[in-house]
Amino acid sequence: MTTQHExxxxxxxxxxxxxxxxxxxxKVGITGRxxxxxxxxxxxxVFFLVPLFVVFGISLTTKxxxxxxxxxxxxxxxxxxxxxxxxxxxxxxxxDNLYVAAYLSSIRIAAIATIITLxxxxxxxxxxxxxxxxxxxxxxxxxxxxxxxxxxxxxxALTGFMRGNGVINQFLGxxxxxxxxxxxxxxxxxxxxxxxxxxxxxxxxxxxxxxxDASLLEASADLGARPLRTFLSVTLPLSLxxxxxxxxLVFIPAIGEFVIPSLLGGPETLMIGRVLWDEFFSxxxxxxAAAVAVAMLVVVVVPIMLLQRAQGAVVEK
Amino acid sequence: xxxxxWFLPIAAVLGFSFLYAPIVSLVIFSFNENRLVTVWSGFSFxxxxxxxxxxxxxxxAWLSLQIAALSATIALVLGTLAAVAxxxxxxxxxxTLFSGMxxxxxxxxxxxxxxSLLLLFVAMESMLGWxxxxxxxxxxxxxxxxCTAYVCVVVQSRLSDFDRSIEEAAMDLGASPVRTFFDVTLxxxxxxxxxxxxxxxxxxxxDLVIASFVSGPGSSTLxxxxxxxxxxxxxxxxxxxxxxxxxxxxxxxxxxxxxxLRSRPKKAxx
Numbered sequence: 395m396t397t398q399h400e401x402x403x404x405x406x407x408x409x410x411x412x413x414x415x416x417x418x419x420x421k422v423g424i425t426g427r428x429x430x431x432x433x434x435x436x437x438x439x440v441f442f443l444v445p446l447f448v449v450f451g452i453s454l455t456t457k458x459x460x461x462x463x464x465x466x467x468x469x470x471x472x473x474x475x476x477x478x479x480x481x482x483x484x485x486x487x488x489x490d491n492l493y494v495a496a497y498l499s500s501i502r503i504a505a506i507a508t509i510i511t512l513x514x515x516x517x518x519x520x521x522x523x524x525x526x527x528x529x530x531x532x533x534x535x536x537x538x539x540x541x542x543x544x545x546x547x548x549x550x551a552l553t554g555f556m557r558g559n560g561v562i563n564q565f566l567g568x569x570x571x572x573x574x575x576x577x578x579x580x581x582x583x584x585x586x587x588x589x590x591x592x593x594x595x596x597x598x599x600x601x602x603x604x605x606x607d608a609s610l611l612e613a614s615a616d617l618g619a620r621p622l623r624t625f626l627s628v629t630l631p632l633s634l635x636x637x638x639x640x641x642x643l644v645f646i647p648a649i650g651e652f653v654i655p656s657l658l659g660g661p662e663t664l665m666i667g668r669v670l671w672d673e674f675f676s677x678x679x680x681x682x683a684a685a686v687a688v689a690m691l692v693v694v695v696v697p698i699m700l701l702q703r704a705q706g707a708v709v710e711k
Numbered sequence: 712x713x714x715x716x717w718f719l720p721i722a723a724v725l726g727f728s729f730l731y732a733p734i735v736s737l738v739i740f741s742f743n744e745n746r747l748v749t750v751w752s753g754f755s756f757x758x759x760x761x762x763x764x765x766x767x768x769x770x771x772a773w774l775s776l777q778i779a780a781l782s783a784t785i786a787l788v789l790g791t792l793a794a795v796a797x798x799x800x801x802x803x804x805x806x807t808l809f810s811g812m813x814x815x816x817x818x819x820x821x822x823x824x825x826x827s828l829l830l831l832f833v834a835m836e837s838m839l840g841w842x843x844x845x846x847x848x849x850x851x852x853x854x855x856x857x858c859t860a861y862v863c864v865v866v867q868s869r870l871s872d873f874d875r876s877i878e879e880a881a882m883d884l885g886a887s888p889v890r891t892f893f894d895v896t897l898x899x900x901x902x903x904x905x906x907x908x909x910x911x912x913x914x915x916x917x918d919l920v921i922a923s924f925v926s927g928p929g930s931s932t933l934x935x936x937x938x939x940x941x942x943x944x945x946x947x948x949x950x951x952x953x954x955x956x957x958x959x960x961x962x963x964x965x966x967x968x969x970x971x972l973r974s975r976p977k978k979a980x981x
Contacts, residue, residue, distance in 0.1 A: 426888055427800055431809075434793040434859065438812040441856045445827035452830050462833045514729070517722035524719065533723070535968050540730050542910075542960050544917040546934050547953040550941050551733040554740065554950075561736045592730060621716070643818070650820020652920050657941065667822045674826060674924075684830065687823045698818055702811075 446691070453684035456480040464681045483685035493669065493686070497693065500666040503580070504648035507587035511644050512637065514588065515595035519636075520629075522596070523603035534600065541593035549586055549657050556582055556658075578660035586654040591647065595640040598705075602636025603629075635704045642701035646694050666690055734957060741950035758951040765948065767936060775916055775933040778847060782854035783911035789855070790862025790907060791900075795892075797863070798870040816860040825924030828853045832925060845927035853925045854918060858911035865910060869903035870896075906967045913960060 419425075455464040455478075469476045487493045522533045540548060555561050556576040563573040576582050606629065614624040652667040659665070666686065674683040744755035762768060793813050796803075803809075816824065832842055832849050842848050877899070881891040897904075919934035926932065940946045 427796070427803065430792050431796050431800075431803070434789045434796070434813070435805075435809060437789050437856070437859070438793075438809075441828065441831070441852060442812055442816055445831040448830045448834050449823075449827045452834075462837060514722075514726055517719055518726040521719040521723035531968070531972060533727075535964065536727060536730075538968075539961060539964050540734070542913050542964050543734065543957055544934070544953075544960075546917065546919050546937060546941075547737075547949075547956060548734065550937070550949060550953065551737040553941070554737055555733040561732075589729070589733070592726070646818045647820060650822050652822055653938070667820060670822045670826065671920075680830070683826055687826050690820060690823060694818075694820065698815065701818060702814070 449684045449687050452681055453483055453688050454479045454481070455681045456482060457679045457681055462680070463678060480681070483682050484689075486682070487685055487689055492664075493666075493689075496664045496666045496669045497689070499664045500649050501693065503583060503587070503663075503665060504645050504651075507584055507591070507648050508641050508645045510584065511588045511591055511595045512641055515592055515640065516599060516637075518592075519596045519599035520603055522600050523606070530604075537593050537596050537600075541597075545590050546653055548590055549654055552582075552586055552589060553577060553657060556585065577658065578663075580659065580663055582658035583655050583663055583665075586658040587644075587648050587651065590654065591644040594643040594647075598639040598643060599633065599636040602633050602639075606632055638700055638704035642697045642704065646697050646701070649694055649697075650690055666693075737950055738954045738957065741947075741954040743947070743950075746947060758947045759955075762948045762951045762955075767931075768933075768948070768952070771931050771933045771936040774847065774930065778850050778854060778922075778932065779912045779915035782851045782858055782915045783908045785851070785855035786858030786862045786911045787904060787908045789859040790911075791866050791904065793859065793863045794866035794870055795896075798867055813860055813863050816857040817864070819857075821918070821920035822924075824857060825853070825921040828856070828921070829924040845925055846930040849925040849927075850922050850930065850932065853921050854911075854915040857918075857921070858914055861910050861914060862907035865907040866900060866903045869900045873899060902970050905970060909963055909967055913963070916956075 419429075451467055452464055455467060457463060458465050465478065465480070467477060467479070469478065518537075522530060522537070525533055553560075557563075558573055558575065558577070560576075562576070566572075566574065576585075610628055610632070611624055614628045615621075619627070650667040650670075651665060652671050655663045655665040655668050656671075659668075667690075670683050670686045670690070673679050673686055740751070741758060742754050742756065743751055744757060745752040793809075797806075797810055797813065800806075828849070829845075832845060835841060836843065842852075873896075878891055878895055881895045882888070886894065917934060918932075919938050922932045923935055923938075926935070937949055937952070940949055
């Protein structure tokens with residue numbers, strides 16, 4: 395409501411150029427608010443919302459040779475405009491076992507990784523929230539640091555760690571233990587997902603836990619509840635928005651992950667992000683890739699809505 | 712058990728070791744003389760030298776830095792405007808759609824963002840003749856789009872714990888909204904702008920998936936070069952590069968944290 399604060403006293407003596415422009419624009423119905431909104435609104439409409447509709451449109455075409463490599467949606471022939479919609483990509487999505495299996499295994503892998511991340515991240519977030527003041531900022535910075543360090547490089551660091559002659563196996567070798575095969579297995583993918591997304595879990599949980607009212611915990615203890623009981627019936631329910639926000643922040647990108655399964659996983663590690671990538675780059679079937687993207691969007695819409703609600707709750711308190 | 716027992720400290724120590732052990736080992740092995748990345752055979756700067764003689768790496772690094780600086784700057788302007796609109800304008804038509812559009816790129820899987828932007832560029836090129844081909848311009852547009860969301864979140868949180876009465880005082884004293892923004896609001900949110908820009912810069916430098924979709928032949932960014940090298944097999948010079956990047960990023964994060972801590976309003980003083 396910035397425009398309502400027109401000064402009444404002292405009156406502006408000279409009309410500055412900017413004020414003149416502003417008044418001129420106001421006369422044709424353009425307010426300062428509209429100018430502030432214009433750039434981000436136009437940019438996001440053109441480069442975020444419209445592309446999603448374009449993807450949907452192209453998912454209804456079929457592959458053809460030429461540039462661009464998909465059939466046109468609209469054709470003009472003898473003065474009539476024809477709209478041709480191909481459903482074959484979607485039919486294929488449901489009938490080809492590869493896609494169904496890839497969706498199910500992506501959801502499974504992302505869900506298990508989210509649970510493991512929560513189990514590791516919750517105690518860490520709680521420890522940071524309960525740490526003495528100066529320590530808290532240092533520990534938080536230690537959580538943020540890997541978040542800023544390249545995901546690609548961190549995944550690459552993991553390959554050096556888990557390779558056949560990597561650090562872990564060399565360490566085990568000191569005790570005469572045979573090397574364990576870790577790379578190119580689903581196990582490596584889980585380690586990779588937990589490793590890269592742990593900061594995403596810790597940060598919202600911390601934001602939530604640090605606001606926890608200590609007097610509630612004291613009250614619970616005064617009433618005779620033991621620490622575990624207090625945790626289960628006071629802390630845990632109060633931190634639910636943080637748990638949901640953190641879990642969704644891990645689950646959603648994990649569903650579409652491409653880098654981690656392709657560097658750490660084996661050929662049998664099926665994830666939908668990788669399928670989309672191969673469909674686009676190896677098979678150059680753009681319409682099929684678009685259909686895979688639309689189906690992936692459907693899978694992540696519910697988690698995204700859950701996330702928005704949880705974030706609202708984290709911020710409000 | 713949970714408040715002042717042994718469980719939390721041990722969990723934290725284990726968790727942090729898990730986060731840092733692979734990075735630390737990568738840094739150590741970047742000074743390894745041996746070609747086999749994980750077999751130690753002596754201290755050497757060999758791979759750093761190799762790195763700076765590789766024109767492909769250097770070109771990609773320069774391209775990535777330019778893209779990151781440009782897209783972070785565009786994102787800074789767009790994200791700040793969006794944040795001001797979301798925090799200051801209580802109600803306006805399409806607010807829900809707007810806030811959804813601003814925050815959705817944060818969580819949108821990279822493969823979807825990359826594919827959808829590429830398909831948009833291709834469709835635009837065949838209809839409008841712009842953008843011609845794909846390269847730096849299309850990567851900058853793509854990166855600016857998702858970085859806007861991050862900048863917006865950072866600036867939004869700063870704007871919402873901001874004392875409105877300072878702005879109102881400026882306006883009561885006769886400053887126009889624009890003047891108030893530049894003289895009062897901007898200096899106060901400056902630390903958030905710095906960290907928002909840095910965040911956008913590092914996110915752009917890091918992106919592999921979106922850039923792979925929207926780049927053309929001859930415009931490979933640094934992550935794209937690293938990815939193809941790593942995929943082909945062992946390449947010790949990537950260790951050296953990673954160490955340099957980790958060093959720069961750590962420095963940046965530490966400086967940004969100090970700036971933010973210093974400038975945080977002291978609420979205790981009331």
